[in-house]
Amino acid sequence: MATPIVPPEFDPALIARYDVAGPRYTSYPTAPQFQAEFDESALRAVIRASNEEPIPRPLSLYVHVPFCMSPCFYCGCNRVITRDIAQGDRYLERLYREIGLVAPLFDRDRPVRQLHFGGGTPNFLDASRMRELMESLARHFSFSHEPGREYGIEIDPRYANGEYMRELGRLGFNRVSVGIQDFDPQVQRAVNRVQSFDETREVIDAARDAGFRSASVDLIYGLPRQSLDGFSRTLDQVVALNPDRVAVYGYAHLPEMFKPQRQIDAAELPDAATRLALFGRALERLSEAGYVYIGMDHFARVDDELAQAQRCGSLQRNFQGYSTHGDCDIIGLGVSAIGRIGDSYSQNARDLIGYYAALDAGRLPVVRGLQLDEDDLIRRALINELMCHGELDKQRFGAHHRLLFDEYFARDRQRLAPLVADGLVQEDAQAIVVTSRGRLLLRIIAMCFDAWLGDAAQTPRYSRVI
Amino acid sequence: MTSAALIGLPHIMQSKHLAGRLPEPPNPIADDGDETRFCGTCAFSSACIAAGYDKPELVELQCLVEHVGPFRGGEHIFRTGDPFRAIFAVRSGTVKTRMVDKEGREQVLGFYLPGEVIGLNAIYPEHFPCDAVALDTAFFCRFSFPAMSALASRVPAVQQHLFRMLSKELGTASLLAGDHSADERVAAFLMDLAHRYEVRGFSGTRFRLSMSRGDIANYLRLAAETVSRVFSRFRTQGLIEIEGRELQLLDPAKLRQIGQALLP
Numbered sequence: 001m002a003t004p005i006v007p008p009e010f011d012p013a014l015i016a017r018y019d020v021a022g023p024r025y026t027s028y029p030t031a032p033q034f035q036a037e038f039d040e041s042a043l044r045a046v047i048r049a050s051n052e053e054p055i056p057r058p059l060s061l062y063v064h065v066p067f068c069m070s071p072c073f074y075c076g077c078n079r080v081i082t083r084d085i086a087q088g089d090r091y092l093e094r095l096y097r098e099i100g101l102v103a104p105l106f107d108r109d110r111p112v113r114q115l116h117f118g119g120g121t122p123n124f125l126d127a128s129r130m131r132e133l134m135e136s137l138a139r140h141f142s143f144s145h146e147p148g149r150e151y152g153i154e155i156d157p158r159y160a161n162g163e164y165m166r167e168l169g170r171l172g173f174n175r176v177s178v179g180i181q182d183f184d185p186q187v188q189r190a191v192n193r194v195q196s197f198d199e200t201r202e203v204i205d206a207a208r209d210a211g212f213r214s215a216s217v218d219l220i221y222g223l224p225r226q227s228l229d230g231f232s233r234t235l236d237q238v239v240a241l242n243p244d245r246v247a248v249y250g251y252a253h254l255p256e257m258f259k260p261q262r263q264i265d266a267a268e269l270p271d272a273a274t275r276l277a278l279f280g281r282a283l284e285r286l287s288e289a290g291y292v293y294i295g296m297d298h299f300a301r302v303d304d305e306l307a308q309a310q311r312c313g314s315l316q317r318n319f320q321g322y323s324t325h326g327d328c329d330i331i332g333l334g335v336s337a338i339g340r341i342g343d344s345y346s347q348n349a350r351d352l353i354g355y356y357a358a359l360d361a362g363r364l365p366v367v368r369g370l371q372l373d374e375d376d377l378i379r380r381a382l383i384n385e386l387m388c389h390g391e392l393d394k395q396r397f398g399a400h401h402r403l404l405f406d407e408y409f410a411r412d413r414q415r416l417a418p419l420v421a422d423g424l425v426q427e428d429a430q431a432i433v434v435t436s437r438g439r440l441l442l443r444i445i446a447m448c449f450d451a452w453l454g455d456a457a458q459t460p461r462y463s464r465v466i
Numbered sequence: 467m468t469s470a471a472l473i474g475l476p477h478i479m480q481s482k483h484l485a486g487r488l489p490e491p492p493n494p495i496a497d498d499g500d501e502t503r504f505c506g507t508c509a510f511s512s513a514c515i516a517a518g519y520d521k522p523e524l525v526e527l528q529c530l531v532e533h534v535g536p537f538r539g540g541e542h543i544f545r546t547g548d549p550f551r552a553i554f555a556v557r558s559g560t561v562k563t564r565m566v567d568k569e570g571r572e573q574v575l576g577f578y579l580p581g582e583v584i585g586l587n588a589i590y591p592e593h594f595p596c597d598a599v600a601l602d603t604a605f606f607c608r609f610s611f612p613a614m615s616a617l618a619s620r621v622p623a624v625q626q627h628l629f630r631m632l633s634k635e636l637g638t639a640s641l642l643a644g645d646h647s648a649d650e651r652v653a654a655f656l657m658d659l660a661h662r663y664e665v666r667g668f669s670g671t672r673f674r675l676s677m678s679r680g681d682i683a684n685y686l687r688l689a690a691e692t693v694s695r696v697f698s699r700f701r702t703q704g705l706i707e708i709e710g711r712e713l714q715l716l717d718p719a720k721l722r723q724i725g726q727a728l729l730p
Contacts, residue, residue: 051680053710054694405486407486
């Protein structure tokens with residue numbers, strides 16, 4: 001359904017009231033619900049079934065490079081700190097083995113429409129290793145040649161330059177995602193990531209020259225020593241870089257879970273009010289500069305494909321946030337990578353030891369996953385609709401999934417009632433609509449429909465909603 | 467020993483959230499008969515009823531109909547060379563018949579839907595000339611052939627019905643003969659399925675393709691990629707809508723027109 005994009009209303013008091021931990025719903029059910037019973041034979045079975053559909057879905061490859069040269073203290077990702085390229089080569093050896101095992105399971109007429117290198121730091125791999133890796137992928141899979149293909153990579157500009165970006169362009173990459181977090185030197189020192197505006201600009205400009213169609217940047221608010229003034233300067237610099245998309249993530253300080261975060265002095269973290277003001281400033285500054293708020297952490301230029309997809313109702317949620325290629329089967333390659341094939345999710349071993357051991361034994365490195373049942377599929381579709389388009393036609397949804405909406409979601413609608421009373425959502429007989437007040441609290445709204453959250457004993461830890 | 471061993475239907479619905487679920491649409495799963503009623507899709511009920519025989523009489527005639535299954539996807543109902551003792555009417559699920567040559571190459575001969583009968587081509591050679599493989603969870607009525615023959619000799623309508631089924635079976639092979647384009651073959655295939663579902667009281671415009679694209683391709687003598695390309699083209703042209711294996715025919719008239727050379 002086509003929806004006019006409602007700009008979000010920023011009400012700090014309201015947001016503070018709903019500041020509880022919640023999943024980001026890059027998948028539903030969320031990763032903590034994946035189970036060890038979903039094993040290699042289950043994965044092979046879902047892949048086989050995916051080939052047998054009348055029109056098999058195109059493919060999306062996610063390749064994880066877990067290494068970083070230097071630790072950023074805010075990081076909650078799965079990564080290994082090293083400058084030893086020999087470690088990278090040992091990893092690549094296993095990655096090639098995995099590609100060799102996985103690729104033949106997929107029919108060759110399924111084009112790779114989307115490719116994403118994430119990390120860690122993908123540019124830990126130098127140009128020649130990157131070339132070898134891309135050649136291997138191109139040999140084993142059928143790369144798409146359509147102009148609409150999206151081949152993206154995350155880049156740490158401190159370890160890349162213009163020549164490297166031009167080489168990536170020659171290898172077929174056409175989207176780049178650049179980590180910035182904050183240009184304020186005070187903040188950069190506190191999080192151990194000192195990165196100049198110039199080296200950031202060099203990477204983005206070179207990518208554009210090399211024909212990359214899209215550049216996006218990541219910012220983080222809630223970091224130690226962050227101030228409104230400093231962050232405002234960062235936002236001005238970001239606008240000057242003219243990225244197509246901007247992601248503004250909230251820092252979640254969970255030092256018990258993420259060891260590197262223990263290096264951060266909790267006393268230097270901004271208080272709750274400042275945190276909110278930082279996000280509010282980003283919202284204001286980016287809106288002025290011509291970006292629209294897509295949802296969750298994401299902004300895009302008004303003419304960007306994400307914003308277009310949102311307007312015409314075809315936006316999808318995926319592991320990188322939002323996507324216009326939600327119809328692909330996602331193959332996760334590398335340590336800890338998550339795949340989404342057919343109605344299943346699957347995740348590789350989360351540590352190098354387990355990942356190497358499986359591949360050295362000739363096994364697929366999957367360690368857990370989930371086969372979605374009918375209820376999961378219904379809820380995934382619902383949460384996707386609310387998070388992407390902020391609107392759900394209950395009658396149409398009910399007819400499509402063969403259910404009486406109000407009855408099927410009776411308990412969920414009870415959970416939704418206080419949110420309706422607070423004006424975050426409107427609900428009538430026909431539709432559920434996220435209001436401008438609710439747009440910044442999509443997680444909270446989605447959580448009402450999460451059937452897996454009921455079990456308190458299993459409730460995993462999530463970062464705060466804003 | 468009765469004809470109506472009451473086997474529960476395959477439990478397909480999720481039980482996690484039943485409140486508010488609408489019933490399954492009329493879909494290709496036979497409702498179960500009992501001692502006094504035929505299954506909705508019974509291959510023989512109309513012939514018997516028309517001849518004045520109701521199920522209790524058939525029981526007395528000791529025409530043993532045994533409910534068998536479930537067979538899971540990939541399991542054989544019978545194999546090439548097995549001695550022929552019975553024919554099988556599909557109660558639910560889908561079956562493919564196929565032959566495998568000396569080099570191990572498979573040739574798919576046909577697909578059988580609820581209400582249709584497999585094994586008829588074994589009547590003369592007295593052993594099965596092909597494999598029958600379930601494509602999804604399948605249940606059957608097994609008709610002992612000696613008992614069936616005895617019934618046919620008493621009830622001319624049953625005999626006629628048998629002959630009719632046999633001649634239809636012979637007729638389907640010609641659907642694929644000749645030099646026809648991929649579009650014609652796929653359109654004819656879809657319209658043939660639609661027709662078969664429809665005459666059995668199911669939706670003829672909305673059904674699930676339980677056969678893999680590999681099986682469809684093999685059956686139509688096309689490459690798997692070609693089958694997918696034709697499906698994609700039909701979708702782009704607004705003739706079909708397809709989500710996974712759920713198919714909706716949006717313009718059956720046009721599809722019939724494309725496939726007409728191969729359709730009766």
